[in-house]
Amino acid sequence: MTVCIMKKLLFIITFLTATVTVAAQPYTDAVFKPEIKSIELYNESKQGSLPVIALNSSEKLVLGFDDLTGQTRNFYYTIEHCDANWNSSRLSPAEYLQSFTEDQILNYKYSTRTYRKYVHYEIEFPNANIIPKYAGNYILKVYEDGDQNNLIFTRKLYILNQRVSAAVTIVPSTNVTKRQTNQKLNFTIDYGSLRVQNPGTDMRVLVMQDYRPDASILNVKPTYIRGTQLIYNDVNINDFPGRNEFRYFDMRSLKAGAPGIARIYRDTVATVLLNNDVNRSSEAYTSQYDNDGNFFILNSDGDDPRIDADYAHVYFNLDARKTDKEGSAYVVGRFNNFTIDENSRMQYDGQSGRFFTEQFLKQGVYDYEYVWVDKATGKADDTVIEGSHFETENNYQLFIYYRPPGARWEELAGVQEVNSGKR
Template structure:
């Protein structure tokens, strides 16, 4: 059967999957907060840039330790599956092998003091030569054993065209819960001897690599067109719209906020979240898992947005003996770890306190079952084919005799906006 080779799904991770992989989006120091990484043309956009263009990605983060640190950075070329391509830096970098991060600003008028760092790539010192996947590494004192954070960067050298559509799942059992993506890749002009070996297609829902599907062979080949439309592939749970809270102002209660307490620190208590496993879909606005640093009370949220302790309360219908509850979103890279795990209080509700910068945040709850050793976000959130989702499609190509994979196609589509 023509099926995708590899399905990386948050619903099917084991406890071993909780560990941090070196070529993933990771934060290695708890003092580092509010990491943003996107194409500088639009806040929150997917971090993809065209090779040789004037496009740049922006990395921004805060260091709660204040002061200034000797941060350095570099990028490393990776293959389709995010392993190192094992190329020399001279093969994929145009200039230096690493550089110091010089752009930083101290916070202003905030209770929580921090230093805000920013970096734009490519620049005069660090620029890629090849298209493909890159991991951006930030570390202290020029020593990569002192890693601070990593981000996945996508450099596009467009050589194919993509046509894609979304719709409800064709399966009888999944028609009300799932979404199906069909797409066609036209590789006219490329030297493709065997499409199953030379071209890979990676499809993501809301930029979540953990739930992505890697297509290693097309359903049909029609001339220079590869069709990926088998009924058994690229069928995603639609999931639900993300939950959301708004702390753009700490002067009055806004969306999903029960009360704000200001003392020696900012404290925000959210309304209790219910389980949302109802079979009926309810339309709500969300940002597809993203977060945005914003401050209505200031002029520059990069340095005058404050931090607050955000108190979450979740009325889950599960006991701690059965498993664990986690809270995830782009704000924590969807990580299931000790920093995202909720604890159950005496009132039976699950609670967690997260220290977050002012803004708008999407989030959801994930259940890890002790018996099955699997995690599942649908248990608490439900799944509906009507859910509005973004899908990102990346096409990779390995040229004849080459030792690396190139990113030759990128497309983004939405289930509602056609």
């Protein structure tokens, strides 16, 4: 009997532990329904900008996306407060929202003059129904029929209460072997009159390159403290591969070729063949304009790209100078949140020795790059194919988090963006 009871207790403990582990998984940008495409979330001041707005200001975030089913559906949304690691702050919605806990997306339009029919949804918030009370990280959840278990997609956004200042410099890596390939950030945070009892627990700084989650470093402890200034300049921290300028293609028009495009075929749906891409790891740095990995929905042949831009099958192909026996190639950018999964994975053609894949994309301008995942190590590395250079122009974002004394949440107390080309 005792053995049976012990086994049951062990089972319950194991189950509860597994449940807690699942619940503690951090939030991220994710799409759970393949028919949902072209998700944009940005500050209304500029398309493609970071989804950051000031707390209690008149600024708005714009959310737009397409549903390729072509049928209207009952979409709802809400936001949830998170910490610097994108784990739930475990606050009740009544604590971090001033108004209602969810809202329905009622603003939609049907596509016009497009081969592929879709419904475009768009909202602006904060609004009368969704008003955040605290600064910090928030995860936006879009779901169907009022059921949060039926998620459609999630997106990260930031509510800022600017209370600290930052001074940032970008220098070559202090590691002699990386001086030609890496960019190192040194920065100082001044928290002024904020009550900071322990900088190691009250302040955290996340540094990101080109707003990509796979190129981010969370700084917990400063190198040293001088008055109200926290200095982060240790030789071993915030050292990033400079990488390369992003590849890009211009698909604003489907009537003629444009940069990055080899050929366009028009039928019931357009097919776009991109130029043949090659491994750039051994090439010298070449200055080239890019959008730092971003994408923009645009249509030079129409009036409103939200509803008259069409979709096309876009074919990428790459000479990686490697085979599928050595690893796998993936195509990534902000258009797919730099996600390495089966949707971004490329197939290998043994006859041509090239990797290829197809993405169903809306008209616009797209930055992209290739990531290599080594079969032996399982490590993902874009520099294997793209190369890395100190001269590369990158945007770096600093998100500065502050935990007020006695609070159960972290505020976003500062955001700073700096460009490596402006030294």
